[in-house]
Amino acid sequence: MLDGRAARPFAELSGVSKYFSGARALEGVDFSCHEGSIHAILGENGAGKSTLIKIMAGVVQPDSGTLSVEGIQHRFSRPSEAAKAGIVCVFQELSLLPDLSVADNISISDPPRRFGLIDRRAQRERAEALLARIHCEDVDPRALIRDLSLSRRQMVEIAKALGKNPKLLILDEATSALTSRDVETVYNVLAELKAEGTGMLFISHRMHEVEALCDTLSVFRNGRHIETFLKGARTQDEIVKLMIGRDIVHQFPVKPPALSRKPHLAVTDLKWENRLNGVSLSVGKGEIVGLGGLDGQGQKELLLALFGVLRGVEGKVTVGGEGGIPASPADAKGGRSRIALVPEDRKTEGLMLPMSIADNLLVASFDKVRQGPFIDPTKSRQAVADAIAQLQIKLNKPEDPVASLSGGNQQKVVIAKWLLTQPEVMLLNDPTRGIDVGTKQELYRLMRELADKDTAILFYSTDYAELIGCCDRVAVMYDGRIVTEFSGDAITEEALVAAALNITRPTDVPAREAVPA
């Protein structure tokens, strides 16, 4: 139906659904891919791309539906079974063992053996051959993984995958960690593999890569397979529309009229490693500024840098006209700057799960409830009661472990903990992830209330609807930089998605086209 290809698909999914603790990840997906083709999977964050490839690679099992490879139905319970059937995945999270050598890692699941013992020489030669195939002769097979750069590690990961002789190679954001030189190499390798008849599934957030490499594109949205088409059959604008769909249901508090505000938090040319490449941004008092863009474009690093977690940050940061880059979280929250960060992972960075709700609430502001060296029980009881009332945290007793609360209430505890420090700048790292809709709406209202009380809020979210509904301005990041800022009515899904993919849409530049040459 697609292009009249006579060959039957190499791998075929029909009616596949997968739920994670009740939340839909994939629903009724029919999908197929062919050998000798580079097939792009496109979709927003949370569209179901990762779940799709995890099912094909044997990492997770579908709740319903079937997966056939070369016409034979399979149910993979682990990645090695998928590899036997010819499906090998290069994962986004690296699966390499940092303390072992490159050669060890490439042959980790089935090393060459002599008399039952691992044949190191054969293993090294195998690694050399595979590295040569991906034009990485400069990687020494004896080097330890932990001594390699992220980009080189990713290349080793690809060599390791090729060592399993895949008929279908899945590349999940495999190019996101690569330097431009390695990206070039990978392009060539993929083209060679395609010519040899290998099929590839290519997941990338970089539209120009997809355009350059792939021959077939599939769009996913909200766990559903929307459409598959050949390259060139649709314009970039149409692809963006397919990715967004039309189902915004959230309720957001009314935004105040746009004011021009004096910047309170001002960031100038912030750089760190190669993840932040010169970020400039300002947030005014009482303003909610959203950080948009696809995952991993430096948003998290920006928040961590502003909170003093990263070492070796360059650039200028001022809060209320003074100060510099905080040296530590303790420095960031105290002193004049009064910055708070609601971190990415509330279970490891936000909360001490076995400790009580009360202790968790107080943990950032002991200096406010102490009497000399001692923690004052009366003051702390009062502070805890206030915090619980302000955020309407639903609990039995404040002495219960915080782990006993639901996800939404846990997140409220994290936020309440920081509100007790009376911050002037709130940094929020995707605070509504994994939270029910009711609590989300409470958080949106709370953010607006805080802003009305003159707090400066910098809000990173992977959900575009939130950015549109909550923010006075949105800055979109791409590759460690802010590429565009939108404010007021200009914050639309089309604009955010296009900016996130770093596409310059023809509609964005009519003025320039109108100018006669």
Added chain:
Amino acid sequence: MSAITASTPPRASALAMSIRQNRGFYGAILLLAALYLVYNFIHPRGFSTNVFIANTNESVALAFVAMAQAMTVIVGGLDLSVGAVMTLTSCIASELVRGEPWQIILGCVVSVAAGAGFGLVNGLVIVYGRLQPIIATLATGAVAIGLALLIRPQPGGEVDLDLNWAVTNSIKDLAETYHLFEDGEAAWLQPIAWVPVPLLILVTITAAVWMPFRRTVTGRTLYAIGSSEGAAYMSGLPINRAKLWAFTLAGFFAGCAGLYLAIQTGSGNADIPQAGAYTLNSIAAVVLGGISLLGGVGTVIGALIGALILRAISFYFRILSIDPLLQPLVEGVVLLAAVSLGAIRTLRVKNRLELFR
């Protein structure tokens, strides 16, 4: 640029590479060499084979216990029962290693097998009971001491005296005792006749057990587990089997330590403080030998070197008139210095959150 970088750049030599990747291990070797060289230099009688033999004799038990500890630390665990298992096997050996030659050999085999068996039990408890190694082995260690006390309520035993003489002296003495190689006068034997038997035992067992094991898939899996257990699992490696092997081999090495201790002292003694001291020293030795307590880095040979360093420090107290009471203090300072050198790496971490992971 591509024309130049695409061709294979000159590779570091194997040794340079190995040194760069195992700084802790090579540092330990240098430290040991320096310590022992200076020791012999300032020794009142200079270097003599007698002193060398005596020194190696005193080092064997700790070396084996440290090697036992290394097995479990490499997988990211810790074994608090190694000293107790050594004590248990030494008590068993003190009962069994005597009589006819076949009885002696059987006694040795049973003693070491008992250690390995005890290690296997540790492994089973940890793998299938899903307990943390540190608490599981704290408990089984107490069990081992209890068993040792049952076997030997009082210190004693009559370990075969010929064997005692043969394994605590030079190769020549060994040959003489058992009338081998023309009573040790064979010409080919002479170049190595002076080598202490305890050293020979250490080297032989390391070469016969550890070196091949390290090159098996199971051995490689130990490192994979210690390095990143999640990635090891996702690579389809035999994790449970490898952990069972790690603890079984730990028991085996602890058994070797116990057997040697029994032969060396000619007796068995369920000495509780001694068992504890050996366990703690084994952890110190492992760290000194360049093994990461986080797992995945280091070798059993490193632990051997670490144990020898600890022993070498103690030898100094004998020839210098330093108060022996200062010995723990000096050992502590050396350990602290070694660990601090290893921690310099963390200064390079750019994301401080990673320090807590």
